[in-house]
Structure formats: C-alpha cells, structure tokens
Amino acid sequence: MDARVVVRAPATSANLGPGFDALGLALSLHDVVEAAATFTAASTGGGAAPGSRDGVRRHAEQGAASGARALELSVDVEGVGAEVVPRDEKHLVVRAMRACFDELGVVPTRLELTCRNVLPHGRGLGSSSAAIVAGVVAARALAGADVTGQTALADALALAGRIEGHPDNVAPCLLGGFTIAWTHQDGEARAARLDPHPAIAPVLCVPSTELATATARGLLPDSVPHADAARTAGRAALLVEAVTRRPDLLFEATEDRLHQAYREPAMPESVALMSALRRRGLAAVVSGAGPSILVLSSGDEASVVREVASGWDVRELAVDTAGAVVSGR
Ligand SMILES: Nc1ncnc2c1ncn2[C@@H]1O[C@H](COP(=O)(O)OP(=O)(O)O)[C@@H](O)[C@H]1O
Numbered sequence: 001m002d003a004r005v006v007v008r009a010p011a012t013s014a015n016l017g018p019g020f021d022a023l024g025l026a027l028s029l030h031d032v033v034e035a036a037a038t039f040t041a042a043s044t045g046g047g048a049a050p051g052s053r054d055g056v057r058r059h060a061e062q063g064a065a066s067g068a069r070a071l072e073l074s075v076d077v078e079g080v081g082a083e084v085v086p087r088d089e090k091h092l093v094v095r096a097m098r099a100c101f102d103e104l105g106v107v108p109t110r111l112e113l114t115c116r117n118v119l120p121h122g123r124g125l126g127s128s129s130a131a132i133v134a135g136v137v138a139a140r141a142l143a144g145a146d147v148t149g150q151t152a153l154a155d156a157l158a159l160a161g162r163i164e165g166h167p168d169n170v171a172p173c174l175l176g177g178f179t180i181a182w183t184h185q186d187g188e189a190r191a192a193r194l195d196p197h198p199a200i201a202p203v204l205c206v207p208s209t210e211l212a213t214a215t216a217r218g219l220l221p222d223s224v225p226h227a228d229a230a231r232t233a234g235r236a237a238l239l240v241e242a243v244t245r246r247p248d249l250l251f252e253a254t255e256d257r258l259h260q261a262y263r264e265p266a267m268p269e270s271v272a273l274m275s276a277l278r279r280r281g282l283a284a285v286v287s288g289a290g291p292s293i294l295v296l297s298s299g300d301e302a303s304v305v306r307e308v309a310s311g312w313d314v315r316e317l318a319v320d321t322a323g324a325v326v327s328g329r
Pocket residue numbers: 031081085091092093115117120121122123124125126127128129131211212213214288289
C-alpha cells in the first residue's frame with residue numbers, strides 16, 4: 001500500500017532584528033521534497049479512514065504493537081548540499097519524518113525521498129527548518145493524517161519546534177507570512193500568523209561563506225544589560241506594527257541589541273554591510289543567525305542595496321504567504 005506526496009517548503013528569515021527567537025518571515029524561495037512510503041499492514045490496517053482522528057489513534061495503537069521493522073530507505077538529493085548531506089537515517093528530512101511517524105504511531109517499511117534543494121545551507125535562511133517542516137508535513141500526509149486543520153498545524157509546529165530547538169523559523173515555514181512564535185509553558189512551540197503589509201519586499205544579501213546556527217548561538221552571552229533588553233523589547237513590539245501596517249517605521253523598528261553585535265566576530269563582513277546599509281537609511285538586519293543580511297524594503301530600495309552590497313549575491317524576493325504546501329495525495 002503505497003502513498004506518495006510532494007511538499008514545498010519556503011525559506012525563512014528569523015529575528016528580523018529585535019525579534020530574537022520570536023519573529024519570522026517566509027520568503028519566496030523553496031525546497032521541494034517528493035516522498036513515497038509503504039507502511040506495515042499492522043500500522044495502517046483495520047479499516048479506519050487514514051487521517052480521521054480515529055484512524056490516527058488506531059495507527060498509534062497498532063504501530064506500537066507491531067514492534068521495530070527494518071526500514072528500506074532511499075534518499076536522492078539534487079541541488080544545494082547534494083555532495084555533503086547524508087543519505088541515511090541522519091538526513092534531516094528523514095529524521096523529521098521518523099519522529100513524525102513515531103508520534104503518529106505508523107510504521108513505514110519503505111521510504112523513498114527525492115529532495116530538490118534550492119535554499120542555501122548555513123546562511124541564515126532557515127534551510128534546516130525547511131527540511132524539518134517538509135519532513136513533518138510529508139510524514140503526516142503519507143500517514144493519512146490531516147495537514148491543514150488547526151490541530152494538525154499545532155501538532156506539526158510543536159514537533160518541528162522540538163526538532164529545530166527554536167520556533168522562529170519553523171513557524172513561518174509552516175504557516176507562511178509573518179509570524180510571532182513563542183514557547184508555551186508546556187515547552188511546545190506556538191505561533192500567531194499575521195499578514196505583512198503588501199509593500200514589504202525582502203531583499204537578501206547572501207555571502208558565499210556558511211555559518212552554522214549552533215556556532216552563532218554559541219556566541220551569545222548568558223545575560224544582557226537591562227537597558228538593552230528593554231530597548232529591544234520595545235523595538236520588537238514596534239516591528240509588528242511596522243511589518244503589518246506602518247512600513248515607514250521599519251528602520252527604527254529593526255534596531256537590535258540582543259544578538260547581532262555579539263555575533264559580529266563570526267561574520268564581520270556581514271555586520272559591516274548591515275551598518276553601511278543602515279547608514280543609507282535602509283532597514284537592514286542579520287537574517288536569522290547570519291551571515292546573510294536582510295533588508296526589509298518597502299519601496300524602490302533594491303537599487304541602493306545593489307550599490308552598497310556590490311559583489312554580494314543580492315536576491316530580490318517576495319513574502320511567501322502559503323507556507324509549506326503539500327500536493328499529490
Ligand atoms: N534540505 C536539507 N536536507 C538535509 N539537511 C539539511 C537540509 N537543509 C539543511 N540541512 C542541514 O542543516 C544544516 C544547516 O542548518 P543551520 O546551521 O541551522 O543553518 P540554516 O538553517 O540557517 O541554513 C546543513 O548544514 C545541513 O546539515
């Protein structure tokens with residue numbers, strides 16, 4: 001009994017300056033994962049409609065009862081990272097799918113993946129979140145679980161957040177648009193999705209060098225001055241208004257004192273570019289953990305970015321409003 005799906009997951013830019021680990025924007029750059037799976041009869045049998053709540057519960061009971069079975073795994077990767085990403089159980093999409101199958105209680109015996117990668121890795125554009133979200137959504141769809149309802153999205157976000165470790169990329173990747181993400185008191189990721197102002201046009205300056213998010217997180221101090229925290233909290237609040245209704249406030253609203261300066265030693269050229277862009281009045285920030293620079297443009301500012309960021313890979317993108325999209329089941 002074969003199931004086959006295609007999932008498209010967007011790049012994301014997290015933090016947006018002052019919204020460390022909270023704010024994020026989905027971008028019009030996508031990875032695509034094609035996935036096919038065969039499940040044990042025990043984990044899918046019994047006649048309940050796959051995807052119904054009853055069907056998922058029955059999967060959980062029967063999957064758990066069936067015990068571990070060897071997985072026949074095939075991973076094909078095209079595009080970015082094809083030479084370096086693992087092709088086994090360590091592949092991030094596979095890890096996310098396995099975690100989701102376990103949560104749903106279904107037991108795959110065969111899993112076939114083709115990953116068409118476009119998002120650059122280790123550039124602060126949420127490639128790991130896109131891989132995780134694509135895996136979680138693909139696994140839910142293959143298992144016959146809902147992927148679009150409120151409960152399904154909440155479950156997918158919680159699992160993706162657990163795997164990624166911070167919620168601000170997985171939220172916009174799953175939901176699209178502009179998101180405010182937080183960790184609930186139960187420890188799970190939650191998010192509120194907002195529509196960005198239609199004038200917002202993200203412009204990315206992408207360097208050729210990578211910086212692992214874990215490395216950039218390691219540069220952050222255990223505590224920051226109260227004045228910096230207070231100032232940045234105010235700017236983050238203002239940024240919600242600026243992104244959704246008042247793009248004229250973007251420059252002031254994107255000031256950060258919580259993470260960018262601490263990370264400068266790992267990406268001096270990026271921070272220098274950000275400062276040069278800000279001196280020209282542009283709302284430039286470090287994208288995610290860097291080293292890409294994001295300009296939240298609200299008009300015809302791309303030509304200034306190209307002039308200041310001469311020699312950089314400058315990409316004029318749009319906001320992705322759809323988030324992760326699944327087709328073909
Ligand atoms: N499509 C993918 N398939 C497999 N692994 C991926 C994929 N995208 C990202 N990764 C893994 O995530 C790492 C990058 O994650 P990270 O350091 O968080 O940077 P970012 O998410 O900003 O690109 C890559 O080096 C790779 O190990």
